[in-house]
Amino acid sequence: MKQHSVLRVVSKILIPLILLFALYVQFHGDFGPGGGFQAGVIFAAGFILYALVFDLDRARWVVPAWLLRVAVSLGVLLYGGVGVVCLLLGGEFLNYNVLAHEPSHGQHLGIFLVELGVGITVATAMITIFFTFASRGRPKRAVIPTTIHED
Amino acid sequence: MLSGIYSLLSAGLFVTMDAVDVAFTEAAVGAGVSTVFMLGALALTTSKEKRSSRTRLLPLVVVFITGAALIYGTADMPPFGAAENPIHQHVAPHYIQQSGQEIGIPNIVTSVLASYRGFDTLGETVVVFAAAIGVVLLLGGRFRNPANGTANKPVKGSAPEENK
Numbered sequence: 001m002k003q004h005s006v007l008r009v010v011s012k013i014l015i016p017l018i019l020l021f022a023l024y025v026q027f028h029g030d031f032g033p034g035g036g037f038q039a040g041v042i043f044a045a046g047f048i049l050y051a052l053v054f055d056l057d058r059a060r061w062v063v064p065a066w067l068l069r070v071a072v073s074l075g076v077l078l079y080g081g082v083g084v085v086c087l088l089l090g091g092e093f094l095n096y097n098v099l100a101h102e103p104s105h106g107q108h109l110g111i112f113l114v115e116l117g118v119g120i121t122v123a124t125a126m127i128t129i130f131f132t133f134a135s136r137g138r139p140k141r142a143v144i145p146t147t148i149h150e151d
Numbered sequence: 152m153l154s155g156i157y158s159l160l161s162a163g164l165f166v167t168m169d170a171v172d173v174a175f176t177e178a179a180v181g182a183g184v185s186t187v188f189m190l191g192a193l194a195l196t197t198s199k200e201k202r203s204s205r206t207r208l209l210p211l212v213v214v215f216i217t218g219a220a221l222i223y224g225t226a227d228m229p230p231f232g233a234a235e236n237p238i239h240q241h242v243a244p245h246y247i248q249q250s251g252q253e254i255g256i257p258n259i260v261t262s263v264l265a266s267y268r269g270f271d272t273l274g275e276t277v278v279v280f281a282a283a284i285g286v287v288l289l290l291g292g293r294f295r296n297p298a299n300g301t302a303n304k305p306v307k308g309s310a311p312e313e314n315k
Binding site: 025029030031032033034035036037038041042044045048052072073075076079080083093094096103104105107108110111114115117118121122124125126128129130132133134136 | 171172174175176179180183184187188191192195253254255256257258260261262264265266269270272273275276277279280282283284286287290
């Protein structure tokens with residue numbers, strides 16, 4: 001897509017805003033609408049837009065496959081790990097009251113970590129699914145782009 | 152494309168009904184990502200269906216049994232829209248009145264999703280994880296080289312893929 005300069009310029013401006021908005025939705029989900037799931041999808045949408053407008057190989061270079069595999073498991077492990085930590089601290093599974101001295105602080109911390117886990121898993125799962133779909137049937141390019149701003 | 156527009160419209164509808172969280176999800180997932188996935192899947196498939204060599208009776212039987220069990224289960228459901236249904240009586244008033252003190256978070260949706268129903272959300276996260284793992288297993292995480300198509304042998308159990 002070398003010829004669509006309007007698309008390229010507009011998405012270059014938009015992608016950082018999309019990622020920033022996703023982080024806002026992630027960490028402000030306690031007070032406003034949103035949460036881990038929505039934030040993860042918006043975050044993934046930023047990368048998918050990058051892969052659509054620029055190049056899939058570049059996007060795969062930015063987010064390598066091993067990172068996706070690790071992160072998609074890390075989110076679930078973080079979620080389950082919070083539950084196990086609750087168990088070890090003497091509460092029920094996923095009962096966040098025991099995470100801090102004050103029950104409501106524990107709830108805050110637990111919800112924050114759990115939503116973070118959901119966000120990481122959802123974002124990387126969406127990116128993984130898109131990359132897998134889009135890269136099917138394409139030969140692996142020998143030269144991996146080393147500069148992002150070569151144009 | 153039409154389903155994407157439909158999702159965007161229903162996201163507007165959810166905003167009108169004050170369900171901002173649902174609208175958020177609908178706009179991001181329905182109108183955004185799933186439309187892209189749909190187009191990507193369309194680009195992978197062809198317009199002709201590959202003929203299967205053998206009839207698949209067992210999946211049909213499984214589908215019918217599952218559907219019959221689900222329909223049988225609906226017989227036990229309370230009447231639609233009645234005010235004395237358990238959903239209006241049981242925990243929803245407790246969530247609305249008590250979640251401010253118990254959880255200390257202004258957004259009731261978040262406290263229900265992440266704390267009261269934390270186990271459900273864990274299940275949902277695992278479902279998303281399983282979806283990603285399944286796609287990688289079926290479609291091959293590695294690049295497939297068309298020159299030697301045997302680089303990625305089809306995984307056992309990938310029967311639905313043969314229909315494409």
